[in-house]
Amino acid sequence: MNRTPSTTRQVACEQCPLRALPHFRNFTDTELKFVSSFKTGELVAEAGAVILSEGAHSAHLFTLLSGWAFRYKTLEDGRRQILNYLVPGDLVGLQGSVLGEMEHSVETLAPSAFCIFQRSRLPQLFRNHPGLGFDVTWLASREERMLDENLLSVGRRTALERASYLLAFIHERARSVLAPPPARLLIPITQQHVADTLGLSIVHTNKTLRKLAARNLIKWHDRACEVLDVEELKAIAGWDGLPEGPRPLI
Amino acid sequence: MNRTPSTTRQVACEQCPLRALPHFRNFTDTELKFVSSFKTGELVAEAGAVILSEGAHSAHLFTLLSGWAFRYKTLEDGRRQILNYLVPGDLVGLQGSVLGEMEHSVETLAPSAFCIFQRSRLPQLFRNHPGLGFDVTWLASREERMLDENLLSVGRRTALERASYLLAFIHERARSVLAPPPARLLIPITQQHVADTLGLSIVHTNKTLRKLAARNLIKWHDRACEVLDVEELKAIAGWDGLPEGPRPLI
DNA sequence: CGCGCACTTGATAAATGTCAATCTTTGTGG
DNA sequence: CCACAAAGATTGACATTTATCAAGTGCGCG
Numbered sequence: 001m002n003r004t005p006s007t008t009r010q011v012a013c014e015q016c017p018l019r020a021l022p023h024f025r026n027f028t029d030t031e032l033k034f035v036s037s038f039k040t041g042e043l044v045a046e047a048g049a050v051i052l053s054e055g056a057h058s059a060h061l062f063t064l065l066s067g068w069a070f071r072y073k074t075l076e077d078g079r080r081q082i083l084n085y086l087v088p089g090d091l092v093g094l095q096g097s098v099l100g101e102m103e104h105s106v107e108t109l110a111p112s113a114f115c116i117f118q119r120s121r122l123p124q125l126f127r128n129h130p131g132l133g134f135d136v137t138w139l140a141s142r143e144e145r146m147l148d149e150n151l152l153s154v155g156r157r158t159a160l161e162r163a164s165y166l167l168a169f170i171h172e173r174a175r176s177v178l179a180p181p182p183a184r185l186l187i188p189i190t191q192q193h194v195a196d197t198l199g200l201s202i203v204h205t206n207k208t209l210r211k212l213a214a215r216n217l218i219k220w221h222d223r224a225c226e227v228l229d230v231e232e233l234k235a236i237a238g239w240d241g242l243p244e245g246p247r248p249l250i
Numbered sequence: 251m252n253r254t255p256s257t258t259r260q261v262a263c264e265q266c267p268l269r270a271l272p273h274f275r276n277f278t279d280t281e282l283k284f285v286s287s288f289k290t291g292e293l294v295a296e297a298g299a300v301i302l303s304e305g306a307h308s309a310h311l312f313t314l315l316s317g318w319a320f321r322y323k324t325l326e327d328g329r330r331q332i333l334n335y336l337v338p339g340d341l342v343g344l345q346g347s348v349l350g351e352m353e354h355s356v357e358t359l360a361p362s363a364f365c366i367f368q369r370s371r372l373p374q375l376f377r378n379h380p381g382l383g384f385d386v387t388w389l390a391s392r393e394e395r396m397l398d399e400n401l402l403s404v405g406r407r408t409a410l411e412r413a414s415y416l417l418a419f420i421h422e423r424a425r426s427v428l429a430p431p432p433a434r435l436l437i438p439i440t441q442q443h444v445a446d447t448l449g450l451s452i453v454h455t456n457k458t459l460r461k462l463a464a465r466n467l468i469k470w471h472d473r474a475c476e477v478l479d480v481e482e483l484k485a486i487a488g489w490d491g492l493p494e495g496p497r498p499l500i
Numbered sequence: 501c502g503c504g505c506a507c508t509t510g511a512t513a514a515a516t517g518t519c520a521a522t523c524t525t526t527g528t529g530g
Numbered sequence: 531c532c533a534c535a536a537a538g539a540t541t542g543a544c545a546t547t548t549a550t551c552a553a554g555t556g557c558g559c560g
Contacts, residue, residue, distance in 0.1 A: 073402045081402040094391050099493045126380040133383040134376045140390035141344050147397040152323045152331040154405045155449030199405030243349045451517050
């Protein structure tokens, strides 16, 4: 789970395939130019790579360009809580700005590429591009809303509701950043990931997922989950879905 | 639980008693002047007042000036999850910026006063005072870190650990914004609040709190909790405490 | 081929929830 | 000043959910 990632050359933001999606708001040329200069490189990693590590200092912020990853924290005895998942376009590492030391880790779920930004240039971003500064805040606020919902889920939903919410949630997030919606969307997670997100044991998670599968709402593949009926999952969880207008991409 | 709050006249930020505390970073005169003009009024409310309501549109941001409050979400059938607590200096309402509609509610726990800001003037803040813009992001990021820890707690800590963490957490936060540390600090919550924060039933919460009381770590008063031994609570939870450097106050 | 990892499953244990009373404190009205 | 109501806290008995333990299956890969 700790293979070394590698850094490669930069691809210009102006040609970023993500940016073309309707999901992301249009940037002005000036903004785009700055973001492009803000980006200092790319990080390519295979599945299971730890990109950021709890307790470590990191000089970087990352935006997931392609692939899948997740944020998590652990207790001393190894208990792990997954906090959220990253889909392409998600910015991560901002939390470290508060004191420089990361309080959570980030690990990839699949081969992934990240854009690398220098944390030290953030003040410059705020100074020269107030609109982008606002966007960063907007993204932080959006992450907070997702955490609120996850907390509600773990604290107050039943095991079946939690699992339904989680899979619907990830599915919706991934859908929104996939160019041509693929025929089948396989979420590359194991049941251990699901368990660590829901705050359940792996055995109980398995039994819960089987119930969803028995109702034809999901299909479990090897190390991957396919959502067959998002609407029914959302209904079980009592969740309305993500309020999605276009969002900034930094 | 729904008494009408009332709005009163403004008190200048330059004389804000909070700002004098070492806990808050110093602002330049220009920054202070802007913040003061950014503030358009004050909201005074008694205990149990709903300041922001899930689903509603709010044109305002609030900073808690004095008192206590909490953020929460509810499911349709009434299950409630408390997301975090507000102590003086905390900014709330930013989340609504993402789409205008609040996705959580805010309610007071004690007689409280809030500074009122116009959400519509946020862009001006970012444009004219990049440092303050960065501060807003910093605050959002800090809130996210607290949520991460709460989520870890609810998802992976045992009932006793959760209760220990929560009380130590609230106690530390309140301590840091109290001018002369008072001899006794009474946290004005009911066991129902604790239950809704920890994701436990009220009965089990009661039994858990009694264990902590039996060990002389806390003392439960009428509608209030007094922490007697923070360090031991932190040890039980395996929590290191808040990394507290000075923070901005907006 | 055999090992490791993910996934399954049944039996049992432990944690937590629900129900139903009781008790205490506080506030209110007579 | 007392009676009473309401809200919060407490407790025991019991039900349900979830965790743990222990095996097994199947598949991919060296």
